[in-house]
Amino acid sequence: MPEKQQSPTGRPRDPDVSERLIAAALEEYARTGWQSFTMQGVARRAGVGKSALYRRWTTKEELLIAGVESVALPLSETSDSGNLREDLTDAATRILHHFLDPTGWATLRISVDSTASPTMLDPFQERVTQAIRSGITAIFTHAADRGELTSDVPVRPLVESLVGSILVHVLSMPFDVRDDARQNAAAHVEPLVDVIMRAASPQPCP
Amino acid sequence: MPEKQQSPTGRPRDPDVSERLIAAALEEYARTGWQSFTMQGVARRAGVGKSALYRRWTTKEELLIAGVESVALPLSETSDSGNLREDLTDAATRILHHFLDPTGWATLRISVDSTASPTMLDPFQERVTQAIRSGITAIFTHAADRGELTSDVPVRPLVESLVGSILVHVLSMPFDVRDDARQNAAAHVEPLVDVIMRAASPQPCP
Amino acid sequence: MPEKQQSPTGRPRDPDVSERLIAAALEEYARTGWQSFTMQGVARRAGVGKSALYRRWTTKEELLIAGVESVALPLSETSDSGNLREDLTDAATRILHHFLDPTGWATLRISVDSTASPTMLDPFQERVTQAIRSGITAIFTHAADRGELTSDVPVRPLVESLVGSILVHVLSMPFDVRDDARQNAAAHVEPLVDVIMRAASPQPCP
């Protein structure tokens, strides 16, 4: 969700203003979420007039998406070590950190909030939610290419299971465990990757 | 999250007012989510003074939780057919419908929003999030009792995978597919249950 | 303005409650006037339920008048030393103190406020405003009886001049002079009594 088109004539927009606005938006949102996220506050924190803000993004959602996609997009880049479990563990660890980070968590918030109405979903989903999914999908595709995966296993449910399990894991995590999860990410991620690996493996002999 | 304690002396609270407030809260929230969810609006819709509302619940979260837990708690009751796949499919279908319902979706929204701060998480998680998890956990426990499950499979990651996969499935669903999901729930749920069944099954012969 | 009639049957009213209410009313009003004078606050300060208050007086005005007339009525009792100037000075001094006292000042406030509407004026004026006037009127009557006053001087304007001059004197007094006025009342009163004495005296020889 880039900023709105500007007129070709006249003084050009100051790119520094855009940057400061996006940074301010993420900081404000990370504080306490929707509750205290105000356009006014973003402009104030950025040291910018309200007009400069509204000129670029008309709604809170547009502004947040602009800020959040820069954070989420890197998740689509995954490693390719030649070993499925290793790649999955690496990706899962990064997703776990993503959901444990305030700014990363914002991704989910916006996604959840925008799922309610048809208007907002599409632009955001294509950019953020899909970014996460596509990275893991690639891992499976590579593994299948290597023959590490029986071809009869559908990939999409596996991806949804892995991403979803990490999400629910964080979602149902008591607050004082979050620090532990940040430091011992591997221990938290391993059982979840295990589930996927079992499901992806060839089934027992009949 | 029940309403705040009332004093033993004086005129007792009108339970009808509480009911109207909760109903109004769910209706308002289902409209467009946080955006247009105002205490003022809830009281107005319920035909009730603001004081009667604030007397019972101080914050929007408290109010929403009160309304939402009546919707979420039934999810903890699961079937016990004697067949693991059948029970999982049944539970998963209900969870899918839960997340496709505006009021049910509110459950997730609140959960996501409250995860940011330590204050809100605990009461809500224990009541709603855990309700969903505990139902599925029971299914696995029963299956293990029946010997349908190899004892070396940890249950918790399986639960998180199932719940999470349904969640991500809905989360990444284009808006115009939602109606289809409501009507053909089985088709949407089956691949996800499959993943869990594979992961829960005894592993291939070495 | 006595309290409202009570039913002849049933439990009689507690007179102590009435007293505490009136005392509380005066204290509350003396604090910052109309601004912070609330029925709720009076009942709270008196340690009494709201119903006990509303049972006795329906409006703030009724309650205040009940409280204020006990303070104002003594002003109608004046000295009779046999000397006009002396009596006037004595009465004027007491009126000055009355207007310098927070509770006494409340008398004026209520009077001024109630003058706007026809409903409240009569009961209050007869009791309070007239109390002040009648005392001074009596002084002039006695002086006339003694022959100290030429009979052609109308009394009413003299009374109004004396009371009014004290009132305006206080009204236009800088705040930090009020303490001085309390201690050196005679110095403040003398010039005003002088004016009245000159006006009441026989006129210059032609």
Place this chain on the structure above:
Amino acid sequence: MPEKQQSPTGRPRDPDVSERLIAAALEEYARTGWQSFTMQGVARRAGVGKSALYRRWTTKEELLIAGVESVALPLSETSDSGNLREDLTDAATRILHHFLDPTGWATLRISVDSTASPTMLDPFQERVTQAIRSGITAIFTHAADRGELTSDVPVRPLVESLVGSILVHVLSMPFDVRDDARQNAAAHVEPLVDVIMRAASPQPCP
């Protein structure tokens, strides 16, 4: 009490909004006084947002003073006919009308209410109360210049007597006499001016 200072930068305030607010304030106050005088109501009647009102005046008092001083200030301009009695009668008549007018009466109300606390008194007194006093003081000064007044008569008590007598006269006036006072102002004013004239005249031969 002018409106609060505005910043030199940014969009300037709309003077029309200020005018509408002051007019609305006077109308609201004239209705039933303090009782029903609400900031909310003033803004509503003026067709203005509450913010525009609070931006200019923070309290009811400030707002009322702004509205009232435009009404009271003209009282400081008095006639100078060369005849003391005539000038006094003229001034007294105008003051009488001032106190009989709802808006003019507000002057007194505010004055009385603000006398209780030190904060409010000064700005109001200097502008309104003194305006009335200074006009009459000027009349006496001119008369003294003409030799119409014996120099040993102090002016201030005379002024206080005149203004005060009119005030008390109105204050103790039954409601149904007010109309008569408006129409036959001369008859009401004459006895009061008489008192002042007698007091101001040279005293009887010893």
Place this chain on the structure above:
DNA sequence: TATTAAACGAGACGGTACGTCGCGTCTTCTT
């Protein structure tokens, strides 16, 4: 170099929600 059109900060504007408090009425239990 002078013109010009938009960007920019600041903040006014009519609204509306916030959470609190007082209004006057009512309902409950206790004295």
Place this chain on the structure above:
DNA sequence: AAGAAGACGCGACGTACCGTCTCGTTTAATA
């Protein structure tokens, strides 16, 4: 029936943010 307690619908309080709108000033591309 009095009394203490407090719930009830209502609306004002003063603050903050909404999105739009003027202001005066700055800035780069065009004429």
